[in-house]
Amino acid sequence: MLGEASSDSLKITDVVFHSPVRFLPTEQVVLRFSPADPGLEVWSEVVPAGERIPRHHITCLVHPEGMDSSDLRNLIEGERKARLRLQKDPFPVSLSLSRLSQRNLYEIFFHGPAFQVLGEMKDYNRFVLQVTLAHGKDLAACRPLLAPDGVSFALEAALHGAGLMCLLKVMQRNYFLPRGAETILLDLAALRAGPPAVVTAEFLCSFFEDVGAASLLQARFNVFLSDSEGRPIGAILGLTMVGGADEPPDKRTLVTRGIPFRIGTGLSAISSSEGADSEPLLVGGFPFIGVSVADVSPLLGHQEELEKLLSPPEIGRLREFSFEKRRAEWLAGRLALKLLLNDLSMESSRASFPFEGVTIVSEQTSPTLVIGSGVERKVAGFLQALHLSIAHSGGLAVATASPRPIGIDVEPIEPLASGVPDKFLSVREKTIVSPENWLALWTAKEAVTKTLGVGFGIQDFTKIEVGCFGYNEPYIAKIAESGKTFSCLSFKDSSHLVTLAWESN
Structure with missing residues (x-):
């Protein structure tokens, strides 16, 4: 017709x-x-x-x-x-992970x-x-x-x-x-x-x-x-x-x-609802981005390029790593977060920032930002109000940002070694969640500890218990001792599994 x-x-x-x-x-x-x-x-x-x-x-x-x-x-x-x-x-850098097959x-x-x-x-x-x-x-x-x-x-x-x-x-x-x-x-x-x-x-x-x-x-x-x-x-x-x-x-x-x-x-x-001066809101609330370590590895040999992406303190920290693999992982995490923050800044204030003007500080704690004088005031205010998280494993670095505390973890999709599930799964979790999804529960518990800003501060992961589990939709994780409840969201493709966690209202 x-x-x-x-x-x-x-x-x-x-x-x-x-x-x-x-x-x-x-x-x-x-x-x-x-x-x-x-x-x-x-x-x-x-x-x-x-x-x-x-x-x-x-x-x-x-x-x-x-x-x-x-x-x-x-x-x-x-x-x-x-x-x-x-x-x-x-x-x-050309990001290979920005291209996905039909499958x-x-x-x-x-x-x-x-x-x-x-x-x-x-x-x-x-x-x-x-x-x-x-x-x-x-x-x-x-x-x-x-x-x-x-x-x-x-x-x-x-x-x-x-x-x-x-x-x-x-x-x-x-x-x-x-x-x-x-x-x-x-x-x-x-x-x-x-x-x-x-x-x-x-x-x-x-x-x-x-x-x-x-x-x-x-x-x-x-x-x-x-x-x-x-x-x-x-x-x-x-x-x-x-x-x-x-x-x-x-x-x-x-x-x-x-x-x-x-x-x-x-x-x-x-x-x-869209006036000329209105600012688009970030919906969903929890964007994340993944960067392949292999994509950024070639930058390690180009000092001029690194100086456009990293602040002087970050370049100094990069040189302290003894092994190239560790340098590449660290660099991928920083670039992932800076790329994400730049996108969010463009959405909120319609202004970008020089990558070399922002220093990401993260040593056994949640990442924080040191904003240089070359960053616009409105952008600096927006960035400093965000909570940040970075993770890398299996050749992939991921980063996320949110107005509320948030954590992220990534793992390559590989079988868990014998005995490992007993170290982080409760008896109930083993009953209600199938073994092929146990790796997702590990990433969820890692993300929860990052939300709290304690990293491995929770020694017994069995005290963080996940309820009903499913990919691509929120599920709940609880810490029995404190009564705190967290929402988790897990995604996976053919090679990696990523989980976000944030404290529930």
Whole structure:
């Protein structure tokens, strides 16, 4: 239907997702149309199956004339600016860990989508993500989305790209759902010639919105689709994704507060929260970044490069290490934290800082910062209010930062040596957590001690007990003697396992 709006292009505005709930095979979608100025107002309603209630799905405004010259210019210029922003990576070393395979993408970030439209992650720098799209046999598996004009595949690819950027950027791993979009632009002639090859998702800002007792996380993006020659052929501009810590039974409450509303109401509410002087909030609260030790090792032999990244005291400390492996690990940890802090500073105050102007002090304690005179006052104030944590193991250094005390730990995925589990697991933990997940509990307990700032100050790790465990979602760890409770969040890929911990309210 959408492809018939224009022979060459498609333009849709004021898109609102009212109820992004998975359809049952027996459910039907009914479309309702009404004239509007300009264009055609479209309502999508779901006829329920079984005991499900009727619900609105999507409303939008279709422009039958398709894209005009201004829309085409916005498409081309927007995609170009996003690519330039991707090239302005503040990190001075090419990070191999910013590239993930399709298997890693769908095992780590997605949970069983019907169609795996994404291919491999090309590049990512926390502000822009670029991912190839399915091709070959993977594209053949997406055939239902390709007929008749490829619009369904293009939109699915754009939403998957934005969803992945949400998970990477915001680090809120439970779920994200689309809330609305300002404009959708598609070159139908190009889509008929072949599916898009690359999706580029550009992060714009993030903020909270309170809905009843819930505080929902919002993130806004521009998403661009390009063909195999690099030509932009589609975009979703002003796409807003909404997420939260606990997924409610009725997802309508995430988007419309349970009440269907007219086109544009949701988008105007979003726009009102973004004044010209407003600062995007860090949602999710606990970002982290990983840097491969192998990526930074070549810097050890380049004094000029080190002087751009480390303060004089840090360079002096680096020279004190006898072994190159230890120097590389120490350097990777410092660069990971400085890169993360620079990103956060850009988000909060729109200003970066010279890496050599900040000294990270961490000797058997939580990292602290010594801020040099060359750092802007507003940036210095922001940085000094953060709690920091660094860890490295198995060739990977990780770092995190938060307004509240936080800890992080990383371990390579390897079998635990015989007898080691008895030193840190309680009898109850061995019963409720399967052996393949015991390593995650070790990292959780290490992260808890770092949150307390005591490192190995807790000699008996069995006194830190983890309840129900799961990856990519918060779980609880308690210290029985003090009664303190901590929230933990564990992630893993094919080679490493990372856990964050922070004291629960």
